[in-house]
Amino acid sequence: xAERHVVRLTVNGESVERLVExxxxxADFLRxxxxxxxxxxxxxxxxxxxxxxxxxxxxxxxxxxxxxxxxGARVGTVEGLAHDGLHPxxxxxxxxxxxxxxxxxxxxxxxxxxLLQRSPSPTREEIRKALAGxxxxxxxxxxxxxxxxxxxxxxxxxxxxxxxx
Amino acid sequence: xxxxxxxxxxxxxxxxxxxxxxxxxxxxxxVDDLHxxxxxxxxxxxxxxxxxxxxxxxxxxALALPGVVAVLTADExxxxxxxxxxxxxxYVGMKTALQYPLALDKVRYVGEPVVAVAAADRYVAEDxxxxxxxxxxxxxxxxxxxxxxxxxxxxxxEELGDNVIYRGGFDKGEVDQAFARAHRVYRDRFVVxxxxxxxxxxxxxxxxxxxxxxxxxxxxxxQVPHMxxxxxxxILGLPExxxxxxxxxxxxxxGLKIHCYSDDVAACLLAMRLGRPVKWIADRLESFATDxxxxxxxxxxxxxVSADGTVLGLRSRAITGVGPWSCYPRSSVVEGxxxxxxxxxxxxxxxxxxxxxVVAQNKxxxxxxxxxxxxxxxxxxxxxxxxAARDLQLDPVEIRRRNLVRRDELPYTxxxxxxxxxxxxxxxxxxxxxxxxxxxWREEQARGRREGRHLGIGLSCxxxxxxxxxxxxxxxxxxxxxxxxxxxxxxxxxxxxxxGVTNQGQGAHTAFAQIIADQLGVSVEDVNVMSGxxxxxxxxxxxxxxxxxxxxAGASILACRxxxxxxxxxxxxxxxxxxxxxxxxxxxxxVRGAPDRSLTLADIGFRVYYxxxxxxxxxxxxxxxxxxxxxxxxxxxANGVHMVVVEVDVExxxxxxxxxxxxxxxxxxxxxxxxxxxxxxAVVQGIGSxxxxxxxxxxxxxLLTRTLMDYLVPGAAEMPDIxxxxxETPSPxxxxxxxxxxxxxxxxxxxxxxxxxxxxxxPFGVRLTRQPIxxxxxRSALRQAPALNRxxxx
Numbered sequence: 038x039a040e041r042h043v044v045r046l047t048v049n050g051e052s053v054e055r056l057v058e059x060x061x062x063x064a065d066f067l068r069x070x071x072x073x074x075x076x077x078x079x080x081x082x083x084x085x086x087x088x089x090x091x092x093x094x095x096x097x098x099x100x101x102x103x104x105x106x107x108x109g110a111r112v113g114t115v116e117g118l119a120h121d122g123l124h125p126x127x128x129x130x131x132x133x134x135x136x137x138x139x140x141x142x143x144x145x146x147x148x149x150x151x152l153l154q155r156s157p158s159p160t161r162e163e164i165r166k167a168l169a170g171x172x173x174x175x176x177x178x179x180x181x182x183x184x185x186x187x188x189x190x191x192x193x194x195x196x197x198x199x200x201x202x
Numbered sequence: 203x204x205x206x207x208x209x210x211x212x213x214x215x216x217x218x219x220x221x222x223x224x225x226x227x228x229x230x231x232x233v234d235d236l237h238x239x240x241x242x243x244x245x246x247x248x249x250x251x252x253x254x255x256x257x258x259x260x261x262x263x264a265l266a267l268p269g270v271v272a273v274l275t276a277d278e279x280x281x282x283x284x285x286x287x288x289x290x291x292x293y294v295g296m297k298t299a300l301q302y303p304l305a306l307d308k309v310r311y312v313g314e315p316v317v318a319v320a321a322a323d324r325y326v327a328e329d330x331x332x333x334x335x336x337x338x339x340x341x342x343x344x345x346x347x348x349x350x351x352x353x354x355x356x357x358x359x360e361e362l363g364d365n366v367i368y369r370g371g372f373d374k375g376e377v378d379q380a381f382a383r384a385h386r387v388y389r390d391r392f393v394v395x396x397x398x399x400x401x402x403x404x405x406x407x408x409x410x411x412x413x414x415x416x417x418x419x420x421x422x423x424x425q426v427p428h429m430x431x432x433x434x435x436x437i438l439g440l441p442e443x444x445x446x447x448x449x450x451x452x453x454x455x456x457g458l459k460i461h462c463y464s465d466d467v468a469a470c471l472l473a474m475r476l477g478r479p480v481k482w483i484a485d486r487l488e489s490f491a492t493d494x495x496x497x498x499x500x501x502x503x504x505x506x507v508s509a510d511g512t513v514l515g516l517r518s519r520a521i522t523g524v525g526p527w528s529c530y531p532r533s534s535v536v537e538g539x540x541x542x543x544x545x546x547x548x549x550x551x552x553x554x555x556x557x558x559x560v561v562a563q564n565k566x567x568x569x570x571x572x573x574x575x576x577x578x579x580x581x582x583x584x585x586x587x588x589x590a591a592r593d594l595q596l597d598p599v600e601i602r603r604r605n606l607v608r609r610d611e612l613p614y615t616x617x618x619x620x621x622x623x624x625x626x627x628x629x630x631x632x633x634x635x636x637x638x639x640x641x642x643w644r645e646e647q648a649r650g651r652r653e654g655r656h657l658g659i660g661l662s663c664x665x666x667x668x669x670x671x672x673x674x675x676x677x678x679x680x681x682x683x684x685x686x687x688x689x690x691x692x693x694x695x696x697x698x699x700x701x702g703v704t705n706q707g708q709g710a711h712t713a714f715a716q717i718i719a720d721q722l723g724v725s726v727e728d729v730n731v732m733s734g735x736x737x738x739x740x741x742x743x744x745x746x747x748x749x750x751x752x753x754x755a756g757a758s759i760l761a762c763r764x765x766x767x768x769x770x771x772x773x774x775x776x777x778x779x780x781x782x783x784x785x786x787x788x789x790x791x792x793v794r795g796a797p798d799r800s801l802t803l804a805d806i807g808f809r810v811y812y813x814x815x816x817x818x819x820x821x822x823x824x825x826x827x828x829x830x831x832x833x834x835x836x837x838x839x840a841n842g843v844h845m846v847v848v849e850v851d852v853e854x855x856x857x858x859x860x861x862x863x864x865x866x867x868x869x870x871x872x873x874x875x876x877x878x879x880x881x882x883x884a885v886v887q888g889i890g891s892x893x894x895x896x897x898x899x900x901x902x903x904x905l906l907t908r909t910l911m912d913y914l915v916p917g918a919a920e921m922p923d924i925x926x927x928x929x930e931t932p933s934p935x936x937x938x939x940x941x942x943x944x945x946x947x948x949x950x951x952x953x954x955x956x957x958x959x960x961x962x963x964x965p966f967g968v969r970l971t972r973q974p975i976x977x978x979x980x981r982s983a984l985r986q987a988p989a990l991n992r993x994x995x996x
Contacts, residue, residue: 060325074235075228077453079402080486084910087402115228127226131218134875137883138707139225140232140403140453161923168918172910174402174454175707177882177947178918 044108048073049117057104063097064088066104067114075115075143079172086171089144090114096151115143118150125197126150126188135184137175145171149185157193161186209788212716212726213938216875219712220726221705230451233406233423234483241408242271244469244482245327247317247334248491249309252343252564252903253358256305256316256336263333264319269326272476273334274318274468276304282471283437286462288528290677293535296368296560298528299359303468309338310358310526311566312905313491318468320480343564343903347500347523350561358526358562367528368535368560371542374617375553380515384506388589392582393972396498396897397890399571400915401706403453404484405493407466409473417444420470424449424459425704426744431736432680433462433531438470449734449744452706456887457571458493459706460746462530465492487908495897496571498523499541499578506553507590511601515553516617518545518582522560522568529569531679532746535560537568540575540667543618547583548627548665548841549605554617564903570746572884576666576949577891584662584953585971588960598957599640602631602663622665622839626929630843630865631663637927638845638863651965656850657860658962662953666840668868668942669752671833682743684832685753689718689761691769691825693811695789695804696728699761702742703754704734708944709876710750714758716872717938721762722769723786724803740828748942751872752838756831756937764827772806772821831937838933840941842866844885844954850962852984855977857893857959859922864950867929868943869936878926881947885924888951890916896974 041056048071055070067076067090079085081100088099091113118124123131126149136142145168152159152167159167164185165178173181224230261273285300305316317334321327342356349355350365358365381387406423418440424430427447435442452459469482484492499522506515520541524534542556591601606627607614614622635641640659647657674681686702699718705711711731719726733739742757743749766786774781777800779793792800807825809816814823847861864881871877894914898906907913932939952973960969963980966987972979 058325068234073228074232075230077232077403078234079404080910082486082909082911085402085486119227123223123226130226131222134216134219134709134879136219136222136225136707137709137879138401138403138452138454139221139230140401142225143228146226165918165921170917172402172915172917174400174456174887174915175883176879177884177886177924178916178921179882179924180879181918182923 042105044104046107046110046112048112049114059103059105061104062100063102063104063107064099067099073114073116077140077143079140086148087141087144089147089171091147091151096148115146118146125191126153129184129188129191133180133184133187135176135180141171141173145173145181149188153189153192158189159185209725212719213872214870215873217712217716217726217873219709220715221709221711232403232451232453233408233421236408236421238408238410238479241479241481242320242322242476243324243327244472244480245319245324245331246315246465247331247336249305249312249314249316251309251338251340252312253341254309254338255341256307256309257339258337259317260335261317264330267326267330267333269322270319270330272320272472274304274472276302276306276316279303279468279471280306283467284439286437286530288530288533290533290535290674290679292677293368293370293533296528296535297362298367299362301464301527301530303464303471311564312903313488313566315465315468318472320472320476345563345565345899345901345903347498347521347561347563350523350563351559358564365562366559367524367562369558370539371557372618373555375515377515377517377553377555380553381506384514385509386507386590386593388505388507388586390503390586390971392501392503394497394499394578395974396495397571397895398490398493398495398897399456399458401454401456401458404486404489405459405463406483407469408479408481409470410479411474411477413477415444416440418470418474419446421448421450422466423452425455425706425746426460427704427734427736428741429460429681429744434470437467438474446737449704455706457746460532461494461569463492486910490908490913491905492566494529494569494571495525495566496537496568497578497891498568499538501541501578501582503582503586505586505590509594511590511594511596511604513549513551513605516546516551517555518542519557523563523565524560525565525567526562527567529567531681532570532674534567534569536570537575541578543620544576544579544665544667545583546616547580548607548625548663549583550607550611552617565899572887573945573948576664576945577888577952580662580664580949581952581956581973585956588957589969592964598661599635602661603628606631606663620837623835623935624931624933625839625841626867626931627663627841630841630867630929633927633929634843634845634863634865637865637925638861640845643847656852656962658848658850658958658960660846660848660954660956660958660961662844662950662957664842664950664953666748666842666942666946666949667837668748668840669833669838669936670747670749670836672836673747682741684830685742685757686740686828686830687754687757687761688740688826688828689758689765691765691803691807693807695802695807697722697724699729699731699758700739701731701733701754702739702757703750704744706745708750708880709873710754713751713872713876714754717755717758718762721759722766724789740830748944752833752936752940752942753831755872755940756833757829759937760829760831761827764829765825768822768825768827769806772810772817773801775818775821776801776809834935838936838941840868840943840946842946842950844950846954846958848955848958848962850959850980855980857975859889862922863925863927864947865927865929866943866946867931869932869939869941870930871928872940874928877928877943880943881926882924884945884947885951886916886921888948889921889955891948892952892955892973893975
């Protein structure tokens, strides 16, 4: 059995300290050790995007990182998007039927959150490019693109108090 | 009736989904989110070979690894359960071998489970798998379906005598005469590659056994909890009442999660042996290797066509390779059968002869994926129509107009024997042409050709087999033809509904809440729908065959009618009115024409649940009813038309979709937004089938497509916006007139896209009959093109 290491980080603003094996992925760490199961695993090889979280503000594949690599970092997950209720991006997904089974949705939301921070008025083409690393098997993407357009408009009109870190 | 009132009807409106809040907040409850005390994790040693004898297995080093709690070998697994066989008895003459949880004497496909391990966590379980030693003696692999049929080919199951699982067909009308009087006969071979479902949530299971009770609870990512209860009972030798199967949130399924998988059975056996909960979650490699595959077909077709474009007759000969076993319990012969049966589509073709061979091979098992058989049948027919149209110098629209079944011909019986009772075949085509701007795109295409751009326009007119009321049960499979609903008015006047149909993202809970709200005159928010738990809901068939909306709605309507009748009788007593004069609307129960004489459902709930002693003895103190529903006809046919415009880059071979327009007719829509999203999602899966998705094995049966980088699924960047239009032709035979919709998009896309690509490539004299249409396929066809001919005819 491999030696365990202390990992200290913040997840959605809360300090977390756990003892983990070096081979444990950040995704498994979040799901099993921190018990935040909103981050989903679809491929465990970095293609599907379901496990996307924010690491020090940047979107990353939590299945391709070890928990020990996130030592000292700020991690943001879907559970931290809104303090209470829903974030405007989440509301837009609801309004536009932009989810079906909901399995890809957390990763999709984190990617969109990052996109709209960098680019507040993306075109449909730009939205589609930004979502290229998040596979949705249910919707066909059209409704997701609609939702992102609507969320962008909403965020331009009234930026929320930022929750995800 | 209960549906009238001042509150607008919920049915027919794009009511927002009741399922969304939790899922958006990361609070979904998928199987892998479940953690039970003392739970251990399963992993499997899997075959690296397509075909090999298992000479020796040694597990001692694995057992010695700290953290390992059990290692299950094939012999032990076989002793602990009853094997299963994927036969449907109504396919006369079909044969397949018994299947066991773990490979006994031979392995027959790459990824087949050989040994199961349970350990403290998945990491350790996989370490232990690496320590299991298996000695194989490799055998020649049977990979090619045509070769599998040839005498002298190695046998996958020696005891069966050959590799043919099923041989079938039919000969209807006067086929030879039709060919004798044809103006032209067109012959082609269509080759459709293997695919798989790729639900983003992999197959997942937690099994917990209580030895003192002899009870097994299984949380499984499944479309069919009652079917799983029945097959676990048969295989594990437990009585049904001791098995509870729960399908919590399910992350997509598309036909993937309706089968008996050997690793699922092995995980249950581990749980039973250990008396500890066992979690088993497939990883993506295991998904590619062991999820059911679909769509490996060769179709040779001949079409006899008159000078005016009338299709006089057809012959088809289909071969499909389905892996080593026919899948249990739905079998692996249905897709091939649907290919030949559905081939005539919505067209008036009276003379048709078809032959089918379903063969075994050393690849993963094949069974039902979204739109079973439809995409292949439709693609073949639509491509043949375009070929005939081009040769006869007819517009592709015109040849379809001449052959589509007209409304005044309904009910129409197809050559095979399907009966179309209602539909809008020509009307859908005209609407698609209008909305899609067909004439304008033809002009754009001509302009593009002058400028060196290669645009193509493709059409497909299709039928969709939905809501089968009888299908697998007639072949002996424990698969319900009926579905069910329990509807209960709670003491406070709100409504709980327990539905046999399940939800994998379709928005089923929303749709049924809309129906129930209208039936009982309450708001959608006052209805809570639950499903997916055999301990909770009445017996149901889950989802498959686009049955959920039709059967779930039917059962819900019947249950609501029974509840409303109870409410009316009790309210009639309390309001001193005849029950027939009592109506339910806006959450109130009142005497017709006297709105001041009214009660709320909460008033009635209080009387029934807490003061039933004061009700007359002949009034049952109940506000609950369970109803079961089977559609009156074996199949409810939906239909639609797709029009697609593509641009082909003849240098790179890339296909870009410029416009995608669909017309769908699923009868009255319960929720048009849910319908549109079912269509869009299904279209994109159809686009994936046609352009990208391909499970590839090499000549030795080694699986080459093992990651999402090798097996391409459609991404947001390549997909177009998809315009969805509706016609609503009610079924005369279902409650509410509803028809299914979930598979239509997947059925229609391949034909439309293949035709569009071929239309674009016609000036080069190129016509493709293979799927997926990869850039390589296009470029190599262009390299071999006979000549450049700008009007597109040879």
